[in-house]
Amino acid sequence: MKYFEVEFTISPYSADAADLFASLAGEAGFETFEETETGLKGYVQQSLFDEDTLHECIEDFPFEGTSIIYNVREAEDRDWNEQWEQEGFEPIVIADQLVIHDGRHLPDVDSKVQIEIDAKLAFGTGTHETTRMICTQLLKLAKGRVLDCGTGTGILSICALKLGATEAVGYDIDEWSVDNARHNAVINRVDDRFTSILGDAKILENIDEKFDIVLANINRNILLADMPMFVSKMHEGSLLILSGFYSDDCEILIEKAHSIGLKLVSQTTDHDWACLVLKH
Numbered sequence: 001m002k003y004f005e006v007e008f009t010i011s012p013y014s015a016d017a018a019d020l021f022a023s024l025a026g027e028a029g030f031e032t033f034e035e036t037e038t039g040l041k042g043y044v045q046q047s048l049f050d051e052d053t054l055h056e057c058i059e060d061f062p063f064e065g066t067s068i069i070y071n072v073r074e075a076e077d078r079d080w081n082e083q084w085e086q087e088g089f090e091p092i093v094i095a096d097q098l099v100i101h102d103g104r105h106l107p108d109v110d111s112k113v114q115i116e117i118d119a120k121l122a123f124g125t126g127t128h129e130t131t132r133m134i135c136t137q138l139l140k141l142a143k144g145r146v147l148d149c150g151t152g153t154g155i156l157s158i159c160a161l162k163l164g165a166t167e168a169v170g171y172d173i174d175e176w177s178v179d180n181a182r183h184n185a186v187i188n189r190v191d192d193r194f195t196s197i198l199g200d201a202k203i204l205e206n207i208d209e210k211f212d213i214v215l216a217n218i219n220r221n222i223l224l225a226d227m228p229m230f231v232s233k234m235h236e237g238s239l240l241i242l243s244g245f246y247s248d249d250c251e252i253l254i255e256k257a258h259s260i261g262l263k264l265v266s267q268t269t270d271h272d273w274a275c276l277v278l279k280h
Helices: 015-028 051-059 082-087 129-141 155-162 175-187 201-206 220-232 247-259
Strands: 003-011 030-035 039-045 067-074 092-094 098-101 113-116 145-149 167-172 194-198 211-217 234-246 263-270 273-279
Touching (some): 015 030, 015 039, 098 129, 129 155, 129 263, 129 273, 145 220, 155 175, 155 194, 167 175, 167 201, 175 194, 201 220, 211 220, 220 234, 220 247, 247 273
Parallel strands (some): 145 211, 167 194
Antiparallel strands (some): 003 067, 030 039, 092 098, 263 273
């Protein structure tokens, strides 16, 4: 997938201003930010970049006397997990029950469940707060048929299958991710119960089955747009587990969920990130 790299200069600069702006700019489609000496560097998929909304975020920025200017350029095509591929990562232990590792740095723990992730140009090794929060929920909730929206490396589907789910279907708009998810399913010996599909939420129109759990670790704007489609693939009692957004975004997501017949079960946070569990 193609990305824009957008460099923001915030003047006068402060960490509080940068944190607030990063939260607001998520409305324009941004997925991640890096801090710079003068502001932020943000990354957004070209197809999801909403520049009009970005202008509104800047014009309405609540820090009086703060100036924000930006420069857009096409991001270099590169492996977003290049450092991980070269160096790997230390095993990640979740609730003393689940360990995620890279196959090279083998965990020296007596874990009940182990997941090996070989990330190639795909998001999701378990190091990010949003992934960890969903995995923590799956320790308690994994069951039945699972739909994994924006599957990335397939880590959430694999986690669900190893924790009790019977079948998982994942989709992603990135061809690399779809292939990588299949690869990781093979490594973890769950490929016979996992299906990886290329496409966005529109592919759900071609799926007749209902799911017991729907997972979506995606940015706020996509969640707001796709939530009705998620609900169309849920039955009464199904759970929707959402993350990929900031805690400030919870209110608008919960309002949207209530409007389409979902009830809030739980809300958790990890640093500035949040996770919602909703029930049909």
